[in-house]
Amino acid sequence: MQERRQKVIMLADAESFYASVESVDNPSLRGKPVAVCGDPALRHGIVLAASKEAKAFGVKTGQPAWECRRLCPEVIFVRPHMSRYLEVSLEMTRIFEQFTDRVVPYSIDEQFLDLSGCEGLWGEPAEAARRILRQVREETGIRCRIGLGESPLQAKMACDRFAKKRADAFFELNSDNYAAHVWPLPIGDLFGVGSRMKAHFKRMAVRRIGDLARLPREIPRRRWGVNGLLLWLNARGIDYSTLQPGEAAERKGVGHCATLPRDYASPQEIETVLLELTEEVCFRVRALGKRGTTVHVYCRGADFDRPTGFSRQKKLPEPGSAAPEIYPTARQLFHRHWDGRPVRALGITLSGFTDRRCEQLSFFNRREALDSLSAAADEIRGRFGPTALFRAASLTPGGQLFNRAKLIGGHER
Numbered sequence: 302m303q304e305r306r307q308k309v310i311m312l313a314d315a316e317s318f319y320a321s322v323e324s325v326d327n328p329s330l331r332g333k334p335v336a337v338c339g340d341p342a343l344r345h346g347i348v349l350a351a352s353k354e355a356k357a358f359g360v361k362t363g364q365p366a367w368e369c370r371r372l373c374p375e376v377i378f379v380r381p382h383m384s385r386y387l388e389v390s391l392e393m394t395r396i397f398e399q400f401t402d403r404v405v406p407y408s409i410d411e412q413f414l415d416l417s418g419c420e421g422l423w424g425e426p427a428e429a430a431r432r433i434l435r436q437v438r439e440e441t442g443i444r445c446r447i448g449l450g451e452s453p454l455q456a457k458m459a460c461d462r463f464a465k466k467r468a469d470a471f472f473e474l475n476s477d478n479y480a481a482h483v484w485p486l487p488i489g490d491l492f493g494v495g496s497r498m499k500a501h502f503k504r505m506a507v508r509r510i511g512d513l514a515r516l517p518r519e520i521p522r523r524r525w526g527v528n529g530l531l532l533w534l535n536a537r538g539i540d541y542s543t544l545q546p547g548e549a550a551e552r553k554g555v556g557h558c559a560t561l562p563r564d565y566a567s568p569q570e571i572e573t574v575l576l577e578l579t580e581e582v583c584f585r586v587r588a589l590g591k592r593g594t595t596v597h598v599y600c601r602g603a604d605f606d607r608p609t610g611f612s613r614q615k616k617l618p619e620p621g622s623a624a625p626e627i628y629p630t631a632r633q634l635f636h637r638h639w640d641g642r643p644v645r646a647l648g649i650t651l652s653g654f655t656d657r658r659c660e661q662l663s664f665f666n667r668r669e670a671l672d673s674l675s676a677a678a679d680e681i682r683g684r685f686g687p688t689a690l691f692r693a694a695s696l697t698p699g700g701q702l703f704n705r706a707k708l709i710g711g712h713e714r
């Protein structure tokens with residue numbers, strides 16, 4: 302039998318993720334030192350992310366706001382918009398899923414892709430990686446760096462230790478070059494080595510990753526058991542773990558966000574967009590065969606100097622996947638938290654999924670009727686496009702459905 306080709310695993314890591322999303326949403330921040338920070342007015346406000354311009358001053362994630370200000374007096378503090386970051390992260394997942402069905406999010410800004418056997422579609426792994434980088438950049442404005450390897454470990458090491466320092470934001474490790482590149486690195490750079498292990502290794506005169514790799518495997522194993530053995534394997538670039546693509550389907554939520562063409566101040570106009578977004582989210586949740594139990598509403602005010610807005614969620618009275626089940630709660634949430642000031646962006650996320658195929662039946666709700674109505678609407682839109690069937694509200698001045706349909710083009714559905 303012919304020997305199987307090695308696996309091709311890619312880790313895509315969004316650069317300065319939160320700060321980058323803020324700069325995409327607010328172009329006046331581009332090229333400036335930006336720190337996303339809990340509450341800079343409070344002394345315990347902590348930097349959650351910093352733009353590369355801020356990092357150049359020594360600003361780091363986890364620093365208190367006052368220290369950040371001391372290092373970089375002209376830093377611009379921005380409050381975090383978590384649901385927006387989640388939305389962009391899911392958008393990136395959708396782009397990755399155009400390249401492979403085996404995408405496994407590792408964190409909000411890092412995702413693994415298994416590209417094994419995709420050479421015929423996207424070319425050599427390095428070429429595929431560049432293509433993916435470019436598409437994410439064009440569609441989301443976010444820059445990623447990419448580590449490529451034959452296992453998740455190699456991809457992670459390639460990304461964290463090398464791609465970050467490269468101008469082309471890309472690096473490839475494999476069994477042939479792993480020792481040459483990785484062994485000279487300090488032991489603390491090895492995936493899985495924390496400060497405690499680092500201290501242990503130092504006492505054993507294990508300073509570099511190669512020092513550990515060259516030890517007989519019995520030494521770390523006897524000392525630290527399975528964990529020691531795992532680290533020894535990591536040092537040798539060996540990783541038996543496999544990606545579980547099922548995890549990608551187990552999405553935590555589906556969300557949609559719209560930046561409005563102008564600032565909206567009228568409740569009717571805002572409600573129209575909320576309803577449109579709800580429809581769109583419900584369509585995608587139904588396509589997954591799920592219902593959501595929690596609705597999340599995100600609103601960003603129009604004034605960048607005085608950031609307003611909110612991000613709130615509420616449990617639904619019953620799991621739902623049709624707009625009439627979701628919208629009343631979304632609308633109520635919005636009005637409870639809206640300060641009445643003009644709005645720049647709105648978002649709806651549905652999460653806490655239950656499976657439609659196995660659920661409690663209820664005698665008293667409209668679910669069956671709603672389900673068949675939704676199914677008919679989905680079929681019509683599936684065949685004739687997203688604007689084949691719409692709510693009359695979308696024709697009112699605030700409606701964004703037609704703009705969005707144009708923007709999304711053929712690529713989303």
Ligand SMILES: [Mg+2]
Binds near residue numbers: 318
């Ligand atoms: Mg990152």
